[in-house]
Amino acid sequence: MKKLLITLLIFSAYSYSAGENDCGSLEKCDAFSSDVHDLYSLQRGLGIYMNYCASCHSLKLLRWNRLQKDLVIPENIVTEELIRTSDTKIADHMTFGMPEISPIGAPDLTLRTRVRGDEWIYTYLRTFYEDPLQTSGSNNLVYVGTSMPNVLVGLQGNQALDKDGKLVKISEGSLTKEEFDRSMKDLVNFLAYAAEPARITREKNGVFVILFFIVFTAVMNLLYREYAKELK
Amino acid sequence: MFKMSKNKQGKKHIHILDGMSLYIRDKSPFYWGYLNVDGEIHKKSLKTKDKKEAEKLLFDWKNELLYSDSLNDLNEKLDMDVKDKPRVDNTRRKALMITSSLMGAVTVAGFAVPFLSAWNPSEKAKALGASVKFDLSKLEPGAMAVVEWRRTPIFVVHQTSKALENLPKLNDRVTDPVLSEGVARSTNDKFTVLKGVCTHLSCAPKYHPEIEPKAWDEQWLGGFFCPCHGSKFDLAGRVYKGVPAPTNLEVPPHKFEGDTLIIGEPT
Amino acid sequence: MASEKSTVMGWIDRRLPVTENLERHLTKHPVPKKVNFFYLFGALLMVVFMIQVVTGIWLMMFYTNTEEGAFASVEYIMRDVEYGWLMRYMHSTGASAFFFLMYFHMFRGLLYGSYQKPKELVWLFGCFLLFLLMAEGFLGYVLPWGQMSYWAANVILSLFGAIPFIGPDLQVWIQGDFVLSGITLSRFFALHVVVVPLLMIALVVFHIFALHEVGAGNPEGVDIEKYRDEKGMPLDGAPFHPYKTFGALPAIGIFFIVFFAIVFFAPTGGGYFIEKPNFEEANFLKTPEHIAPVWYYAPFYSILRAVTFGIPFLGITSKFLGFIVFAASIAILFVVPWLDRSNVQSIRYKGIYSKIAMVLFAASFITLGYLGTKPVNELRTLIAQICTVLYFAPFLLMPIYTKYEKTLKVPDRL
Numbered sequence: 001m002k003k004l005l006i007t008l009l010i011f012s013a014y015s016y017s018a019g020e021n022d023c024g025s026l027e028k029c030d031a032f033s034s035d036v037h038d039l040y041s042l043q044r045g046l047g048i049y050m051n052y053c054a055s056c057h058s059l060k061l062l063r064w065n066r067l068q069k070d071l072v073i074p075e076n077i078v079t080e081e082l083i084r085t086s087d088t089k090i091a092d093h094m095t096f097g098m099p100e101i102s103p104i105g106a107p108d109l110t111l112r113t114r115v116r117g118d119e120w121i122y123t124y125l126r127t128f129y130e131d132p133l134q135t136s137g138s139n140n141l142v143y144v145g146t147s148m149p150n151v152l153v154g155l156q157g158n159q160a161l162d163k164d165g166k167l168v169k170i171s172e173g174s175l176t177k178e179e180f181d182r183s184m185k186d187l188v189n190f191l192a193y194a195a196e197p198a199r200i201t202r203e204k205n206g207v208f209v210i211l212f213f214i215v216f217t218a219v220m221n222l223l224y225r226e227y228a229k230e231l232k
Numbered sequence: 233m234f235k236m237s238k239n240k241q242g243k244k245h246i247h248i249l250d251g252m253s254l255y256i257r258d259k260s261p262f263y264w265g266y267l268n269v270d271g272e273i274h275k276k277s278l279k280t281k282d283k284k285e286a287e288k289l290l291f292d293w294k295n296e297l298l299y300s301d302s303l304n305d306l307n308e309k310l311d312m313d314v315k316d317k318p319r320v321d322n323t324r325r326k327a328l329m330i331t332s333s334l335m336g337a338v339t340v341a342g343f344a345v346p347f348l349s350a351w352n353p354s355e356k357a358k359a360l361g362a363s364v365k366f367d368l369s370k371l372e373p374g375a376m377a378v379v380e381w382r383r384t385p386i387f388v389v390h391q392t393s394k395a396l397e398n399l400p401k402l403n404d405r406v407t408d409p410v411l412s413e414g415v416a417r418s419t420n421d422k423f424t425v426l427k428g429v430c431t432h433l434s435c436a437p438k439y440h441p442e443i444e445p446k447a448w449d450e451q452w453l454g455g456f457f458c459p460c461h462g463s464k465f466d467l468a469g470r471v472y473k474g475v476p477a478p479t480n481l482e483v484p485p486h487k488f489e490g491d492t493l494i495i496g497e498p499t
Numbered sequence: 500m501a502s503e504k505s506t507v508m509g510w511i512d513r514r515l516p517v518t519e520n521l522e523r524h525l526t527k528h529p530v531p532k533k534v535n536f537f538y539l540f541g542a543l544l545m546v547v548f549m550i551q552v553v554t555g556i557w558l559m560m561f562y563t564n565t566e567e568g569a570f571a572s573v574e575y576i577m578r579d580v581e582y583g584w585l586m587r588y589m590h591s592t593g594a595s596a597f598f599f600l601m602y603f604h605m606f607r608g609l610l611y612g613s614y615q616k617p618k619e620l621v622w623l624f625g626c627f628l629l630f631l632l633m634a635e636g637f638l639g640y641v642l643p644w645g646q647m648s649y650w651a652a653n654v655i656l657s658l659f660g661a662i663p664f665i666g667p668d669l670q671v672w673i674q675g676d677f678v679l680s681g682i683t684l685s686r687f688f689a690l691h692v693v694v695v696p697l698l699m700i701a702l703v704v705f706h707i708f709a710l711h712e713v714g715a716g717n718p719e720g721v722d723i724e725k726y727r728d729e730k731g732m733p734l735d736g737a738p739f740h741p742y743k744t745f746g747a748l749p750a751i752g753i754f755f756i757v758f759f760a761i762v763f764f765a766p767t768g769g770g771y772f773i774e775k776p777n778f779e780e781a782n783f784l785k786t787p788e789h790i791a792p793v794w795y796y797a798p799f800y801s802i803l804r805a806v807t808f809g810i811p812f813l814g815i816t817s818k819f820l821g822f823i824v825f826a827a828s829i830a831i832l833f834v835v836p837w838l839d840r841s842n843v844q845s846i847r848y849k850g851i852y853s854k855i856a857m858v859l860f861a862a863s864f865i866t867l868g869y870l871g872t873k874p875v876n877e878l879r880t881l882i883a884q885i886c887t888v889l890y891f892a893p894f895l896l897m898p899i900y901t902k903y904e905k906t907l908k909v910p911d912r913l
Contacts, residue, residue: 022788061574063355091359111574114767114778195778198577198584206763210756212342216335217752223328224745230320231532231737249728291729332748346582350557355579 022120024142025165026127029119032185034192036199042071045190048183050082052151056106059094062194067094070197105147113192121191125152125184129159129167141167156180246283252294254278254286265290269297363496368423368488376439378428381495385428385436386484387456387469388493391416395441395467398453406470408480417468417483419499425486426469432477435460441467456481524711529736530743531717533913537611538715540604542747543754547597548703554590555692562642564688566681569644570780588766594636595772596758598795601629602864609835610857612720612844617713619836624706626833631699633796633829638691640793644684645777650790652687653679658803661819678783720844721913735913768794771872789874797871798864802828802890804875805867805883824887831894838894841901843909850904856893863889 023029036042046067049059068078068090079090088097100108113121124142128150131139138150150158157173175183193199246254251268260277263286267274274297278289353361364381371377371390379386391399396415403409410417416424430437437456446452448462449472456465464472469481485498512518522528561580563572576583605625608614614622641652656679660670675682714724723733737743767773771794776787792800806821815823841849846857863886870883 061578063359063578065359066355066578089359089362091355091362111778115775117775196577196584202584202588202763202766206759209342209759209763212338213752213755213759216339217749217756219328219332219335220745220748220752223332224749226321226325226328227741227745231742249726249734295729346585347553347557349581350560350583350586352581354561354575354581354583356575 023123024140025144026123026141029117029123029142030126032119032122032188034113034118034189036189036193037203038189039072041186041189042193043073044183045186045188045193046071048187049190052155053109053187054094054096056098056102056104057109058096058098058100058102059110059194060100060108061110062094062197063091064088064094065090066197070193070200109191109194111195113188113195118188118192122184122188125187126156126181127159127167128152128156129161130170131161152180155183248287248290252290254283254290262286265293267294267297269294361496363494366493366495367491368493369491371423373422374441376441379495381484384484386495387424387426387428387439387481389424389426389439389441389467391422391424391467392441394443395454396421398443399466399468402453402466402470405472406466406480407473407478408470410470410480413483415468417470417480418486418488420488423488423493424468425483425493425495427482427484429482430458430460430463430477431471431479431481432458432461432463432475437463437465437481524707525740525744526738527732528711528739529723529733530715530739531721531723531913532735532737532742533719534715534717536750537603537607537718539747539750540600540607542743543750544597544600544604545703546751546754547593547600548699550589551593551597552696554586554593555696557586558590559692562688564642564685566644566684566781569642569681569684573643585762588762591773592758592761592766592768594639595761595768595793595795596754597632598636601632602795605629605832606861609860610846611716611718612839612841612846613716614836615839615841615844616836618710618716620709621706621713622836623833624702624709626829628699628702628706629832630829631695631702633799635691635695635699636793636795638687638695641684641687642691643777644781645774646779646781646785646787647774647777647790649679649781649783650776650786651792652683654790656683658818658822658825661816661822663814663819666819716844717913718845718847719913720848720909721911723913726912791872791874794868794872797869798867798890799825799828799871801867801871801883802887804871805880805887807880807884828887828890831891835894835897838897839901840898841904841906843906845909848907848909849901850906852900852904856897856900859889860893863887 064078064083067073068075073082075090083090085097116124120142124140124146127141128138129141130137133139134145136147136149138153140146140148153173155173155175157169158171159167160170162168173180196202244256245266248254253266254263255266257264257277261281263278263280263283265274265276265278265286267290274293276293278286278293280286280289361382364379364386366377366379366388368388368390371388373390374392374395375390377388379388399415403411415421418425428436435458437458440446440452440457441454442452443454444452446457448457448464454467456467456469457463458465458477461476463475463477465477465481466472469483471477471480484495486493486495487497487499488494508518558576561572561576561583563569573587576587578584580586608622608625637652637655641648656670656674659673660666662669671677673683674680675686717723721735723735726734728734732738761768761772767775774791774793791797803821803825806824807817809815809817809820841853843849846853866886867883867890870879870886873879
């Protein structure tokens, strides 16, 4: 019976883990899993967000003061360099004065990484290519027909599709491929943080809770064995 | 319940428990008892014809035999039937009980922390309760502004020089002159910042800066009058003697930054 | 007698039999000495139930049950409330844990015949609890008002609409609106936090009282009541406290290790515990590409989808037949005590057919669960149909094979 159970469990664990990856016209998204414990990466990601995303996309669920505390940014830098307007208080959300869907139709990005997954966003940001048929002049391999223009073209350089449907660079950007990939990782890390600010504390403190319950189990097992002796 | 069997000698055995049985001998009218206690065999007539009673006597006899051993052995044997059992180590047991009780207490306390903390003001409440800024430059001498902070009206009074002269004259007429707080009861001599809530029963006092005889006071030098129950306060919010309100109007935490008053942040 | 003592406890006992009941249900309640890990799931279920009740009460303090406010209030809990994220993740992980433990607890019952005479009522109350748990989970899943909440609820509610004649009216009545809306959300909230939990508490009490009346079973299927010592304690039994209570503690410890590992490091369970589309607010104009149930409903959802044909001459559509089969897959558990004709309780002494039946049942349940989380295609539908048959066969054929198969002799003692 035990063997059977173990076999069934292994089988079920295997079958459940074999999930399908939805990645647009690509077979698989590029592997990436966000890390919210790299403070500098989060700060760099915030920088990219403020420069390239914030003019269209709000982060309506994240408060400025939460960001300031979690990313360890001096308060005056947040108020003077990032908020820049006295109408917005530091406890306000990062809406940049926009409604949830901005005038040009860009959605709020606070929970995007949770809806799409880290890998999807990371691949999406890196697979824009020139497409004169689109009104924005560019298209995307992951989200085919996206209405978002390729705002990162200055950093990445322009790409186009070759005959086999592979991406090829047709102009250089200000960053090398490695630098650009790293920047996009920073950006996704930042978005993953914005999607769940509590994740920093959660993952940090979880270790202690688990360790405590390991000790708890050990002590309780000794207690149980002390009494179980009598039942032999 | 009971198994009946005949053994070699033709005696009829009634099995009760391992090592315990009743049997009948050919020439005896009574039930006989058979006991095997730790390998020692005991037999005797139980002097009764009733099976139920014989059973009871057999258990009594077994207990009697067990009593001849030390008390510890007896306890073990009673608890654990006739099989051998490990001796109970009470010190170890006690130590384990204490350790595990402590662990249990830590677990409960650990669970309590998040649940109790969740009742603290949330970030939203903190954002709503954050400090409020007020521009003093447009407040004329003698005027009062009402600023909302944490759902409480905050009275900001720009004192006239006349009022500042009059305030020390009232030191005898107020319950608590609070001379240490300064004339205007704030860090700025010209402005007084007060919670607009009467300390009697939380009505909102009215601002009456006029220096003239009033229905409630012949020698009124300006101040706050509460219409609900007739409490009187001077322009610095100090309560008059002989009115229902027990204490002065409260001063909320505040600080001045140039022409800006920040309510909600201590100096 | 404790009640004659002139102590405080005696005073209370004369008015409320505390000591008597403690002895009856804890310190003197005899349980079999030797059981295996399968017998720990009941205690763990109690722990999870308490976690759900307490975290649920706390979540209720911050949640808003309106169409406009629900989704935002969940994010408010996740971000603005101190430790709100912990409450929410404990509650969502608790739901998965509840089902996981429940399935094992019931499979234990099937393996070791915990439904046989005289435990029929214990089993029935348990089956009702499974039904209530499924309802509770469904109602709770709607509350965050995310995309999956909305569309999964739509799928389930439209099943009621498939019932002939009364269906459409019934669906509107349940929804309180012509579509699934905030009105539905409010009543689901009331059901989720008050009605169903109250019923569950009552049934848990009945389940345990009935169990303590007939006595707990064991993997051997031996009746421990047969042989008692002079004090009336069964020779193969031990008092519930301290032997079983202390036995549950290490199990609770291991459970908490796994539980908190998920809560702290994988609260969404890779999309199986909290699905990705549920981080997007419900939008009645945009259906998610693939509506998948949470893992614990997947087997039943699979059965529902596997029925691709109706009975046209009876006027039964495939949708309604699917609903019937889906309902039957749960209902059949209720009658198991009367399907088993075996003269032994435990699978250990049953014949080969019973063993094969259990393997087939477990394998089909897991396969159905896997298929339920995947989009359909022809092959998967075929496998689901085969597995649906394999799910029902062990129960439907039970009266035959349990009666005629050769069983082994059960020993007298544990």
